[in-house]
Amino acid sequence: MGNKNSEEKIDFEQALAELEKIVKQLENGSLPLEQSLALFERGVKLARQCREKLQAAELKINKLIEEREGELNEEPFSEEPD
Amino acid sequence: MATVPARKILTVSQVNALVAGMLDEYFSDLWITGEVSNLNYHSSGHIYFKLKDEGAQIDAACFRSSAQKLKFRLEDGMQVVAHGRLEIYVPSGRYQIILDTIEPRGIGALQQAFEQLKRKLEKEGLFDPERKRPLPKLPRVIGIITSPSGAAIRDMLKTLRLHRAHCRVLLYPVQVQGEGAAEQIARALAGLNRRDDVEVIILGRGGGSIEDLWPFNEEIVARAIAASRIPVVTGIGHEVDYTIADFVADYRAATPTAAAQKVAQGWQELEQRFEQTEKELVMTIQDLLFHLEQRIDELSRHRAFEQVVRRVREFHHHAEILQAEMRDVFRRLISVRNETLNRLRERLSHQNPAVKIRQGMIQLNGLKTGLQQAITGTVTGLSTRLARLAGALDALSPLAILARGYALCFSADGTLIKKINQVEPGEEMLVLLSDGRLKCGVQEKIPGGENGKQEQ
Structure with missing residues (x-):
């Protein structure tokens, strides 16, 4: 579970880093039009991916229960209402 | 006795x-x-x-x-x-x-104890700034040690959500006051340290009296924090409360909420960075379209206009696909309350070359029709005027006047005679009528107008 999260995190950061690079290149403005449009297209795609990742991510909360020999088991934690 | x-x-x-x-x-x-x-x-x-x-x-x-x-x-x-x-x-x-x-x-026993333990641990170097470890920027797994039923856990979870920490929380429920609380807390710290996934630990408790907060002043807790290989953030009591645990911790936040905020900070910054970049991306396409327009303007002044139009059409097609993509992006942006981008989109669509060119074509067609109409109109007008002028000229023709019974008199040298003093009696003159000429001689000069009135 932790590994999956880690991959997602790297994905997001990588996508964001590439997006930032694209924006820099576009801002530079010296590229031919076709290339600029292609870059923009890629940027839109990356932005959408990032947005989806952000919206999909949510806080997961588990409670740890200590068993004998100090082993820790997890179970879902439901918050008590106010 | x-x-x-x-x-x-x-x-x-x-x-x-x-x-x-x-x-x-x-x-x-x-x-x-x-x-x-x-x-x-x-x-x-x-x-x-x-x-x-x-x-x-x-x-x-x-x-x-x-x-x-x-x-x-x-x-x-x-x-x-x-x-x-x-x-x-x-x-x-x-x-x-x-x-x-x-x-x-x-001095109160607790105060005394606090001062003593503080001096002792300080001397051991447990509070040294070099011991403080940096917190992970984007923690995926956060361990929280606190009471499962207090306000502290609610505040912390609320704050983590608010700051969009995209992570898993492992709550280690403990008693946070009274007999045995310190031992439970120390045990929880050790327990989380046995796991390999926890990246940061928050040790939290809501406000209370010095007695309530006492477990966090106990040596066993201080030692457990010092021994933790995972960085520990404390958020204990209120702003003014300082516990021994706070001094040993890698980061001391004033309250449980502040502790959660600190831990989630990296996530929040990442999201802000993304939103900024997304905005910049939209602005670059505006610039791009602006330059495209400029180039179209430039090229349209050259002869190879057809070629330009063809290129523009290609870009068009591309731009339209991108626009659809953008609409998609914008829909998402709107859903996450980004009105700025919405406005930008408005402006973007105004600058769309497809729209511009379509508008240009319509305008051009309009001009052409206008010109033809203008030309046709002018020609028609001219011929009418010509006809009218011709009629006027005709009316002015002396021959036409003669037809109405008038005559023209010329002297022998061919001068048109308008006054009687131009000729003398005995002289010859030529009288022009509509159908021929008469050779006549002047007999007498009688001054006076048409009505026989004397002219001076």
Whole structure:
């Protein structure tokens, strides 16, 4: 579970880093039009991916229960209402 | 007081036993004040020392069961107030006071204990800034040690959500006050450290009295924090509360909420960075379209216009696909309250080359039609005018006048005669009529107009 999260995190950061690079290149403005449009297209795609990742991510909360020999088991934690 | 019968001879043991009974009866519940000296913390857990004032001293002992309850550590020279009972040590005949409660004088026991532990751990270097470890920027797994039912956990989870920490929370439920709380907290710290996924630990508790917060001032908790290989963030009590745990922690936040905020900070910054970049991306396409327009303008002034139009159409197609993509992006942006981008989109669509060119074409067609209409109109107008002018010219023709009965007279040299003084009687003149000429001679000059009126 932790590994999956880690991959997602790297994905997001990588996508964001590439997006930032694209924006820099576009801002530079010296590229031919076709290339600029292609870059923009890629940027839109990356932005959408990032947005989806952000919206999909949510806080997961588990409670740890200590068993004998100090082993820790997890179970879902439901918050008590106010 | 028990009376000793006269002449009754007692053994040493009997005397001591008798005294023991008396001490037990009369000195089993007393408060005493004095200065601590000859202090000895014995390995058995008992504490032995002397209590003294200017003129006297008394042996004192605090046995392990009571010694464990002391919140602070005794020091030589310390003024204390204590409670206990007198007891005779039968083998030596010395009496001593057995203490069950000891408090420092002048300063609260807890305060004293706090200061002592703080000094001690500080000396050991547990508070050193070099010991503080950096917190992970984007923690995926956060361990939280707190009560599962307090306001602290609710505040922390709420804050983590608000700051969009995209992570898993492992709550280690503990008692945060009262007997055994410190041990539970230390155990929880050790427990989380046995896992390989926890990246940061928050140790939190809502506000309370110094007694309520006491577990966080206990050495066992301080040691457990120091021993943690995972960075620990404390958020204990309110702004003004400082506990020993705060000093040892890698980061001290003022409250549980502030602790959660600190831990989620990296996530929040990442999201802000993304939103900024997304905005910039949209602005670059605006620039791009602006340059595209400029180039179209430029190229359209050249002869190779057809080629330009073809290129523009290609870009068009591309731009339209991108626009669809953008609409998609925008829909998302709107859903996450980004009105700025919405406005940008408006502006973007105004600058769309497809729209511009379509508008240009319509305009051009309009102009062409207009020109044709103008030309046709002008020609028609001209010929009408010509016809009218021709009619006017015709009307002005002298021949037409002659037809109406007028005549023109010319002198012999061909000059048109308008006045009588241009000719003399006897001279010849030529009279022009509509159908021919008459050769006539002037007989007489009679001044006067058409009506025979005299002309001057």
